[in-house]
Amino acid sequence: MIAWIDTLIQGVLLGGFFALSGLGLSLSFGIMHIVNIAHGDFLVVAAYLCLVICGLFGLNPLLAIIIVIPLMFLFGYALQKTILNKGVDGGELSPLLITFGLSIILHNLLQEFFSADAKSLDVGAFEVASLNIGPLHIGWLPITILVTTLVVYYILHQIMESTKFGMIVRATVDDPEITSLMGVDTKKINCLGMGLSMTIVGIAGTLFGIKSSFFPLAGGLQLLFAFEAVIIGGMGSIWGTLLGGMSLGIAQTIGYRIGSGWGEFAGHLVFFLFLLLKPSGLLSKETQHA
Amino acid sequence: MLLEIKELKAGYGEIQALFGVELSLEEGSTLALIGANGAGKSSLLRCITGLIRPTGGQILYNKKNIAAYRPYDISAMGIAMVPEGRRLFPSLTVEENLIMGQCNKREQEWTLERVYDLFPPLKGFRKRMGTELSGGQQQMVAVGRALMSNPRLLLCDELSLGLAPVVIKDIYRTLETVTKTGLSLIIVEQDINQAIAASNSFLCIREGEIVLSGTRENADRNLIAKAYFGN
Amino acid sequence: MPDTPQVKSSFSWQIKKPIAGPIILALAAVFCAVFPLFGSTGTLRLMNEIMALMIMAQAWNLLAGFTGFVSIGQQAFIGIGAYGLFVTSIETGLNPFAAVFLGGLAAAVVGILSAPALFRLRGPYFAIGTWVLAELFRIVILNTQKFGSGSGLTLARVIKTIPREYRTSGTYWVALFLTVFTIFLVYFLLRSRFGLAVRTVRDNEASAESVGVNILRIKFIVFIISAFLTGCAGAISYLNTMFINPYATFSVEWSALLIFVVIIGGIGTIEGPFIGVLFYFFLRETLSDFGTWYIIALGLVAIAMMLFVPNGLWGMVSKRFNINLFPTGATVVMKKG
Numbered sequence: 034m035i036a037w038i039d040t041l042i043q044g045v046l047l048g049g050f051f052a053l054s055g056l057g058l059s060l061s062f063g064i065m066h067i068v069n070i071a072h073g074d075f076l077v078v079a080a081y082l083c084l085v086i087c088g089l090f091g092l093n094p095l096l097a098i099i100i101v102i103p104l105m106f107l108f109g110y111a112l113q114k115t116i117l118n119k120g121v122d123g124g125e126l127s128p129l130l131i132t133f134g135l136s137i138i139l140h141n142l143l144q145e146f147f148s149a150d151a152k153s154l155d156v157g158a159f160e161v162a163s164l165n166i167g168p169l170h171i172g173w174l175p176i177t178i179l180v181t182t183l184v185v186y187y188i189l190h191q192i193m194e195s196t197k198f199g200m201i202v203r204a205t206v207d208d209p210e211i212t213s214l215m216g217v218d219t220k221k222i223n224c225l226g227m228g229l230s231m232t233i234v235g236i237a238g239t240l241f242g243i244k245s246s247f248f249p250l251a252g253g254l255q256l257l258f259a260f261e262a263v264i265i266g267g268m269g270s271i272w273g274t275l276l277g278g279m280s281l282g283i284a285q286t287i288g289y290r291i292g293s294g295w296g297e298f299a300g301h302l303v304f305f306l307f308l309l310l311k312p313s314g315l316l317s318k319e320t321q322h323a
Numbered sequence: 324m325l326l327e328i329k330e331l332k333a334g335y336g337e338i339q340a341l342f343g344v345e346l347s348l349e350e351g352s353t354l355a356l357i358g359a360n361g362a363g364k365s366s367l368l369r370c371i372t373g374l375i376r377p378t379g380g381q382i383l384y385n386k387k388n389i390a391a392y393r394p395y396d397i398s399a400m401g402i403a404m405v406p407e408g409r410r411l412f413p414s415l416t417v418e419e420n421l422i423m424g425q426c427n428k429r430e431q432e433w434t435l436e437r438v439y440d441l442f443p444p445l446k447g448f449r450k451r452m453g454t455e456l457s458g459g460q461q462q463m464v465a466v467g468r469a470l471m472s473n474p475r476l477l478l479c480d481e482l483s484l485g486l487a488p489v490v491i492k493d494i495y496r497t498l499e500t501v502t503k504t505g506l507s508l509i510i511v512e513q514d515i516n517q518a519i520a521a522s523n524s525f526l527c528i529r530e531g532e533i534v535l536s537g538t539r540e541n542a543d544r545n546l547i548a549k550a551y552f553g554n
Numbered sequence: 555m556p557d558t559p560q561v562k563s564s565f566s567w568q569i570k571k572p573i574a575g576p577i578i579l580a581l582a583a584v585f586c587a588v589f590p591l592f593g594s595t596g597t598l599r600l601m602n603e604i605m606a607l608m609i610m611a612q613a614w615n616l617l618a619g620f621t622g623f624v625s626i627g628q629q630a631f632i633g634i635g636a637y638g639l640f641v642t643s644i645e646t647g648l649n650p651f652a653a654v655f656l657g658g659l660a661a662a663v664v665g666i667l668s669a670p671a672l673f674r675l676r677g678p679y680f681a682i683g684t685w686v687l688a689e690l691f692r693i694v695i696l697n698t699q700k701f702g703s704g705s706g707l708t709l710a711r712v713i714k715t716i717p718r719e720y721r722t723s724g725t726y727w728v729a730l731f732l733t734v735f736t737i738f739l740v741y742f743l744l745r746s747r748f749g750l751a752v753r754t755v756r757d758n759e760a761s762a763e764s765v766g767v768n769i770l771r772i773k774f775i776v777f778i779i780s781a782f783l784t785g786c787a788g789a790i791s792y793l794n795t796m797f798i799n800p801y802a803t804f805s806v807e808w809s810a811l812l813i814f815v816v817i818i819g820g821i822g823t824i825e826g827p828f829i830g831v832l833f834y835f836f837l838r839e840t841l842s843d844f845g846t847w848y849i850i851a852l853g854l855v856a857i858a859m860m861l862f863v864p865n866g867l868w869g870m871v872s873k874r875f876n877i878n879l880f881p882t883g884a885t886v887v888m889k890k891g
């Protein structure tokens with residue numbers, strides 16, 4: 034019994050991370066209609082960026098995140114402005130193929146500059162410290178990640194619902210043509226949207242580097258996890274992604290419990306089951322409105 | 324002249340929709356643009372607002388050729404449109420839809436209060452989603468949204484589409500009070516009488532070309548019918 | 555085969571005489587067939603690699619270029635084809651050259667089984683879904699002793715049963731057969747009424763449906779054919795190296811490679827993948843002293859093509875000189891919506 038409660042708790046904690054990285058992906062789907070294949074690789078890039086910054090200034094990664102975030106924002110903005118906005122005119126598949134190209138280039142560049150060896154971000158004793166409640170040991174790091182995730186969701190929700198920027202973004206998603214008639218440069222909104230997505234990637238990437246070791250090719254799986262969180266949760270729904278992330282986390286944790294090699298498998302399987310049985314996901318936009 | 328269009332050609336990829344359109348509009352006056360389905364009325368308005376880029380000709384607004392300008396720049400120069408089919412933002416409330424009009428950051432003449440005074444029924448629906456309103460109310464929001472961008476020139480594409488005659492009358496009466504403040508207007512309508520009655524002059528467009536022009540006073544129904552339908 | 559296939563309603567396609575391409579191809583095939591008599595083993599190996607990639611690229615192109623289905627999980631079929639070959643010939647002692655086709659069949663079966671789930675995903679989502687499929691199989695293999703787990707399998711014992719002089723050339727002939735087969739299959743598929751329907755689906759699903767084309771069935775058939783060919787090519791590719799492991803075999807880099815090749819060469823044409831494959835091997839052989847930079851270069855070229863020359867190298871050539879070796883009536887693919 035205790036074992037299963039423990040599994041559930043660990044699953045939710047793990048899911049917190051998937052929900053965070055899924056949120057970044059969800060944003061670029063939702064706002065720019067871009068399926069960012071390089072999403073996971075950008076996560077890894079953020080981790081390396083943090084590593085470099087920590088090395089340069091001797092900072093703790095949790096502090097260096099303050100530098101990582103604006104850099105990732107600028108990176109996202111520039112990427113959208115220089116490349117992705119041009120590709121968008123060719124339909125939704127051309128950004129997909131372009132980001133796929135970027136992904137492969139990043140793999141190889143990271144390998145050239147940082148070698149294929151695994152690296153990690155060191156936060157000292159905090160990494161293993163845990164909260165003990167009776168027989169349960171809950172790591173402070175996963176708790177921090179989960180709390181961060183919830184805070185980021187809350188802030189994003191506020192931005193979208195209560196700011197003028199959020200209103201313009203929603204209008205752009207609804208009808209970019211009419212939005213441009215209102216005097217809005219929608220391509221710029223896309224740039225800001227990608228900047229926002231990359232901001233989240235910056236946070237998630239740093240946390241990823243702290244919680245596990247990373248290497249140049251680590252991004253692929255992270256993309257799949259984020260993607261699964263989005264699909265399980267339901268496309269176009271931010272809160273769905275949060276639930277989707279949790280579900281994926283729990284599925285994986287149960288999988289690991291069954292056999293150490295089967296965690297990811299269980300997650301993929303749940304994803305496919307959702308496609309077959311409930312393709313609209315837990316909270317799709319349609320069901321929300323109904 | 325507030326707006327002068329010369330030899331305007333435009334289309335959608337391979338399909339050409341406008342074949343050398345000529346038009347001129349005095350500041351403060353109202354022009355009716357009439358024509359059958361597919362004549363090119365909406366295409367002309369889309370050209371003026373920058374939604375489609377002309378392949379030839381000039382659009383002189385305030386003597387400045389805006390033919391290659393982007394929609395958001397054109398909006399900032401004071402041209403607004405009430406699009407065909409209203410196209411409110413479905414995930415925005417009525418009030419947010421109206422506020423969107425202010426994104427072009429022109430000097431404020433129009434405020435939410437003024438729009439609500441103009442269309443009193445909207446006041447009770449401020450927090451409702453735009454698409455939850457009746458057709459007539461939605462059209463009011465669409466007009467209000469365009470006014471909120473403080474235009475000098477307002478383009479209205481088929482305001483009366485799908486609305487009851489009473490509602491249409493209402494909206495046109497409201498527009499009349501607005502034009503008294505000096506706003507210039509181009510109205511596109513299928514209903515010839517409605518359009519001509521509301522304007523100083525009219526243009527008839529067929530297959531992407533202007534085939535007849537005139538003023539309200541000298542409008543000849545037979546000539547118009549001929550121009551409208553072709554032989 | 556009629557020169558102008560007609561379909562009811564307003565669809566009619568003028569297709570030029572289909573002669574030049576097939577004749578060139580037939581001549582090339584005859585030359586290639588006798589090539590092992592004088593080519594070195596090293597050259598044959600390289601040729602095998604080229605042909606395997608060629609088949610994969612054609613199969614991806616068939617799927618994406620002609621139906622709009624973009625897959626980035628072709629490594630699933632490559633891996634299953636390869637493992638299909640390794641496992642059957644190691645377990646049953648079946649001739650590995652024959653087992654290539656079993657590998658292809660295995661991939662086709664997986665395609666059939668996974669289609670109901672994958673087809674629920676549209677456009678880009680389909681792309682990632684195929685990748686997840688590949689991951690599923692990679693994990694199964696990693697956890698199965700019989701499949702060599704993480705350390706992989708080797709064909710060394712099996713290959714000893716084959717006379718030395720046929721070890722590489724056998725693979726070569728199978729590869730050559732499959733390459734020619736693939737090109738003819740794709741070519742005639744697309745010139746047939748079926749091909750017409752396929753293109754209609756790609757260009758406009760609604761209008762395809764309105765002329766009575768069963769969209770789902772067409773997508774399904776193309777998907778399975780593509781899976782089969784990719785499975786065969788995967789089998790050839792690893793028969794050529796004799797060694798297999800789940801990391802390399804199920805790597806997404808496979809999909810990247812063949813997509814780059816198709817985009818650079820020209821999506822939606824039969825000639826495009828040819829040019830793209832040659833371009834890739836040219837780049838790889840000339841930049842081989844600089845580590846992985848040739849992949850980076852390839853990726854950059856592909857992105858630039860995507861942005862500025864969406865019809866690829868062959869598109870440029872064919873427009874400039876107005877030539878079309880394999881006229882299928884297929885045109886640009888990157889349409890909106």
Ligand SMILES: Nc1ncnc2c1ncn2[C@@H]1O[C@H](COP(=O)(O)OP(=O)(O)OP(=O)(O)O)[C@@H](O)[C@H]1O
Nearest residue numbers: 335338339340358359360361362363364365366367
């Ligand atoms: N998005 C589009 N793509 C291609 N062709 C279009 C598009 N929109 C309009 N057209 C074509 O351009 C021509 C003019 O259309 P337009 O919409 O300007 O007509 P209209 O006068 O506004 O008609 P209606 O009264 O029906 O609104 C038509 O032949 C139409 O088929």
Ligand SMILES: [Mg+2]
Nearest residue numbers: 364365366407
């Ligand atoms: Mg119209």
